[in-house]
Amino acid sequence: MPEVYNWQLGRKMLYPYEERHPRWQFAFVFNTNRCIGCQTCSMACKSTWTFSKGQEYMWWNNVESKPYGGYPQFWDVKLLRMLDDVHQRANVEPSWDVAKRDGKERPYVTFEGLTIFEAARKRYGPEGHQPALGYLPTDAEWRAPNIYEDTSTGYKGGAFGLSTTGESLPEHKTWFFHLQRICNHCTYPGCLAACPRKAIYKRPEDGIVLIDQERCRGYKMCVEGCPYKKSMFRSTTRVSEKCVACYPRIEGRDPLSDGVPMETRCMTACVGKIRLQGLVRIAEDGSWAEDRYNPLYYLIKVDRVALPLYPQFGTEPNGFYIPPRWVPRPYLRQMFGPGVDEAIEKYVAPSRELLAVLQLFRTTQKIIFRYEIREGAKVYETTINGKPWAMYNDTIIGYDKAGREVVRVTVEEPVYERPAQHPNSI
């Protein structure tokens, strides 16, 4: 099996195909701290792509309440258990080697454990081993997009593999949080690896992963092989479907686009202003080309405040999350990897640049390719975690692919007073 480099694991790993990389990669950042679980994003996607017969159960975008919610139910816990089983049998203790941390290439240290591709080779079924360790959810597991909605846990540990080491202040004793999920348009997709028909492909122009509906024969191997369970089978057409990243909008073919790339429907509909999506430039060797003032490059590679979801699965997902501050750290480290503590520390007391970049979330439908910050006056001072912290009313300007200004916002939200017209005017 060929070896490919996975920067999120800080090492090479086995994958069924040789490395090949797109010129640009579809990527996004979700700020879990701000999500209100309103499901506007889920409805925006559903009303665009999955409103037809045979798609009733499909939610290409879903928002689940963690730790108990999941679509399909317990998708992550089930796969983590399978992985744990293989690790135990192979006598491997999965861990992250902190000593091997090294800048951009190994930002989250090195993962010493088995990915879904490597674990699959150690687990033989009746037909040999799978290309990617996975399972097929039952119909019942797909039936509720957010079962256990807003159900909190006291974090006593035990069930479903939650850590029993407890939490310390300032984390809450009782917690839940919303986890927003779409297809991660992975660099090394499990769905693509698992497809025996070679019906799944990654577009060279933007890294979007699509299923060729003509080639697909509905074997559901992609449903089994996607660790995030974002490939879905449609009973009316007998083929599989998945999130298409609203590719006509990414291509700049939306009537409102002025010919430049626009964000997907789920991103632009977000009420909580938690989503920022874009395209990052990929170098010849597959690494992210240095692009200091691309907001995604800054959040993920420079400030490292946004982290991949279950990087240990090994697909190199291109969706990144700012982890919730109030959730016990062992749970978050299992979900987002070893970068959690640094990310939360940075988010709680944001640098001047981070605070400005966070203002870009949901200010325009156009994809922002570059930002620029104009410095403003100091407007607030306080102490955070015993250290002095100041807020400046900086202005951030975002530019589209053509270099045109598409947004200009300040850190402090301006207040507009309308003249009173009636006694009860507000």
Ligand code: SF4
């Ligand atoms: S999230 Fe799943 S469906 Fe999407 S590219 Fe990755 S493996 Fe494929």
Ligand code: SF4
């Ligand atoms: S629209 Fe935004 S705030 Fe509402 S559930 Fe979706 S991600 Fe969360």
